[in-house]
Amino acid sequence: MSIKECRKKSKEILKGKYAEGFVVSFALISVLLMFKTIDLMLASAAVYAGGSGLAELISGGGIAGAALSILRHFLCFAITVPVLTGGLWWYFQTALGKDNKNILKVYSGFRLNIRAAAVYAIIWVRGFISLIPTGLCWAGAWISFGYACTKQNQGIWLFITVQMFAAGVFLLGLYIYAAVSAAAAPFLFIMHPDTGAFSSVRMSRKLMKGRKSEFVKLILCYVPAMLPLVTIPFVLPRAVMSAALFISEEAEGGRAEV
Numbered sequence: 001m002s003i004k005e006c007r008k009k010s011k012e013i014l015k016g017k018y019a020e021g022f023v024v025s026f027a028l029i030s031v032l033l034m035f036k037t038i039d040l041m042l043a044s045a046a047v048y049a050g051g052s053g054l055a056e057l058i059s060g061g062g063i064a065g066a067a068l069s070i071l072r073h074f075l076c077f078a079i080t081v082p083v084l085t086g087g088l089w090w091y092f093q094t095a096l097g098k099d100n101k102n103i104l105k106v107y108s109g110f111r112l113n114i115r116a117a118a119v120y121a122i123i124w125v126r127g128f129i130s131l132i133p134t135g136l137c138w139a140g141a142w143i144s145f146g147y148a149c150t151k152q153n154q155g156i157w158l159f160i161t162v163q164m165f166a167a168g169v170f171l172l173g174l175y176i177y178a179a180v181s182a183a184a185a186p187f188l189f190i191m192h193p194d195t196g197a198f199s200s201v202r203m204s205r206k207l208m209k210g211r212k213s214e215f216v217k218l219i220l221c222y223v224p225a226m227l228p229l230v231t232i233p234f235v236l237p238r239a240v241m242s243a244a245l246f247i248s249e250e251a252e253g254g255r256a257e258v
Contacts, residue, residue: 003218006249010241013094021094021237024087029233031083035076077117085116085190088244092190095244118197119189123182126201130178137168180212181205187247207250218242 014021093100141164148157185204189195195203208215222239226232 003214003221006218006242006245007221007238009245010238013245014237014241017094018237020100021091021241022233024090025236025240026233028080028083028087029236031076031080035072038072077120081117081120082113084120084186085113087240088186089190091240091244092187092248095241095248112193115193115197116186116189119185119200122197122201123185126178126182127175130174133171133174134168137164137171141165141168176216177212180215181208183215183243184208184247184250187244188251191248191251207247211250215243215246218246
């Protein structure tokens with residue numbers, strides 16, 4: 001299915017169901033915003049208190065603060081998983097023209113959500129590892145820039161800074177490659193809920209082989225409309241539905257098998 005056909009069909013499918021898609025998308029956004037708001041409140045409290053006392057402890061000071069920060073991120077992940085899984089299930093069922101009313105079964109399925117969490121964790125770890133080369137290059141660029149400001153031979157250090165920064169930008173391609181290769185994994189897991197996490201990622205890599213550029217172009221079509229930020233909840237339903245259609249068409253075409 002071409003990008004144009006995907007966008008057109010997405011619009012047609014959401015006709016009369018856009019409010020449901022908005023609620024599903026807004027549920028996930030609300031969970032993420034809730035935890036981000038908590039982080040901002042804690043950071044504000046730390047600044048107001050001068051970085052001492054209880055505010056410093058909660059915002060990340062010392063071992064106790066680090067433990068609380070890890071706990072906060074774990075809770076965010078644990079709450080986000082069923083919301084994300086349920087949302088993807090609704091979009092995939094709707095894209096295939098199947099029943100999408102039993103969404104509470106997805107939210108309450110403990111084993112299903114544990115496997116889904118494993119899928120998301122693998123995707124995150126892959127993405128994190130693929131970002132390490134870029135991080136090292138940019139760290140090196142920052143250090144060399146510091147030398148350029150304090151040492152002699154500033155021209156040489158500035159040259160090294162520019163080269164390392166450019167290398168970091170180039171190596172971002174590794175992250176994009178990893179992210180797009182695994183983009184279909186959550187949808188394929190919904191399609192085959194008994195499949196293991198690694199199998200879902202492996203199926204995604206097979207499905208996206210040779211189609212990464214098309215998928216990226218499809219998603220980028222919706223990015224300009226999301227730039228005002230407040231439009232994200234309204235544009236996201238069409239973007240996710242388009243992705244679900246793209247992946248379902250490829251999966252049904254036999255590009256990804258268990």
